[in-house]
Amino acid sequence: MKPYNQVLFDQKLKIxxxxxxxxxxxxxxxxxxxxxxxxxxxxxxxxxxxPPYNIGKEYEKKxxxxxxxxxxxxxIAECVRALSPRGSICWQVGNYVDRGAIIPLDTVLYPVFSxxxxxxxxxxxxxxxxxxxxxxxxxxxxxTIMWFTKSDEYVFNxxxxxxxxxxxxxxxxxxxxxxQYSCNPLGKNPGDLWVIPNVKSNHVEKTEHPCQFPxxxxxRLVLSLTNEGDWVLDPFLGTGTTVIAxxxxxxxxxxxxxxxxxxxxxxxxxxxxxxxxxxxxPMDRPVYDPVEAGNSLTAAPWKKETGQIALLERSPEYxxxxxx
Ligand SMILES: C[S@@+](CC[C@H](N)C(=O)[O-])C[C@H]1O[C@@H](n2cnc3c(N)ncnc32)[C@H](O)[C@@H]1O
Numbered sequence: 064m065k066p067y068n069q070v071l072f073d074q075k076l077k078i079x080x081x082x083x084x085x086x087x088x089x090x091x092x093x094x095x096x097x098x099x100x101x102x103x104x105x106x107x108x109x110x111x112x113x114p115p116y117n118i119g120k121e122y123e124k125k126x127x128x129x130x131x132x133x134x135x136x137x138x139i140a141e142c143v144r145a146l147s148p149r150g151s152i153c154w155q156v157g158n159y160v161d162r163g164a165i166i167p168l169d170t171v172l173y174p175v176f177s178x179x180x181x182x183x184x185x186x187x188x189x190x191x192x193x194x195x196x197x198x199x200x201x202x203x204x205x206x207t208i209m210w211f212t213k214s215d216e217y218v219f220n221x222x223x224x225x226x227x228x229x230x231x232x233x234x235x236x237x238x239x240x241x242x243q244y245s246c247n248p249l250g251k252n253p254g255d256l257w258v259i260p261n262v263k264s265n266h267v268e269k270t271e272h273p274c275q276f277p278x279x280x281x282x283r284l285v286l287s288l289t290n291e292g293d294w295v296l297d298p299f300l301g302t303g304t305t306v307i308a309x310x311x312x313x314x315x316x317x318x319x320x321x322x323x324x325x326x327x328x329x330x331x332x333x334x335x336x337x338x339x340x341x342x343x344x345p346m347d348r349p350v351y352d353p354v355e356a357g358n359s360l361t362a363a364p365w366k367k368e369t370g371q372i373a374l375l376e377r378s379p380e381y382x383x384x385x386x387x
Pocket of ligand 1: 276
């Protein structure tokens with residue numbers, strides 16, 4: 064049974080390609096600035112996106128950082144105009160790489176948001192296990208989500224996104240509540256470090272797009288930062304993940320995508336979501352632990368009892384003291 068909001072979705076769901084306040088689902092096949100200009104002031108409750116990272120992915124041309132930031136600033140300014148006074152913007156970014164040196168994009172984008180009067184509520188670290196293996200720096204295994212609000216009166220629903228307590232059986236041991244359970248039975252605040260698998264080759268949601276969000280990541284933001292029936296926008300929609308998370312939770316979803324192939328893919332995935340056939344990783348599933356699961360590949364074949372230590376033994380230079 065889908066948790067769709069019955070009032071909102073009693074009508075037959077259709078995917079429109081132009082924005083109108085009466086629609087529920089919009090995939091605009093074109094530039095996000097064009098789409099944003101059709102959205103009235105203060106209409107959107109949540110804007111969540113992972114913009115192009117300017118690292119030369121197939122769908123982007125690598126721009127000089129200044130020009131990239133100017134383009135981002137234009138989109139962000141339009142987003143702020145269309146954002147409700149109680150609304151939130153979540154901008155999910157990684158690093159810009161300049162001849163091997165990294166520039167964390169959140170650090171250079173922060174002044175754009177604060178300059179427009181937004182207030183940062185969290186810098187969420189999204190940690191995942193899979194990605195490129197670097198040989199001249201430590202492999203990158205996190206990206207960040209910058210969460211800003213337009214005012215101090217913002218929507219924040221913690222209960223729907225609580226996670227299981229570490230020690231649910233813990234009790235107060237002294238004071239007037241001694242003997243009673245001390246933790247919230249609904250679970251705990253998920254904190255600002257989110258461990259959620261990224262969409263790489265074996266992930267159930269993987270498509271041909273090189274950098275999809277997992278649906279569960281956006282569901283957490285939709286549930287906590289919006290109410291049913293609210294509008295959620297993703298200006299850089301890719302494969303439609305944000306709209307999928309929004310409609311799954313009874314919100315309205317709108318996004319723009321310039322690459323026709325991805326816009327088509329987004330429509331297909333949203334249609335599958337409407338029909339209940341889209342396969343996704345559930346929000347409450349614990350991260351797979353190969354050791355706990357008894358996966359035989361976790362035993363090092365070169366030396367069973369010491370595992371990776373064998374590498375050090377075979378390469379004595381790793382153990383040398385640094386020269387002073
Ligand atoms: C990092 S990807 C987003 C992927 C998305 N989060 C998902 O889950 O599929 C950025 C997307 O923005 C699209 N894009 C780039 N510039 C755009 C623009 N000006 N307007 C709309 N889409 C754009 C790219 O084609 C790409 O698919």
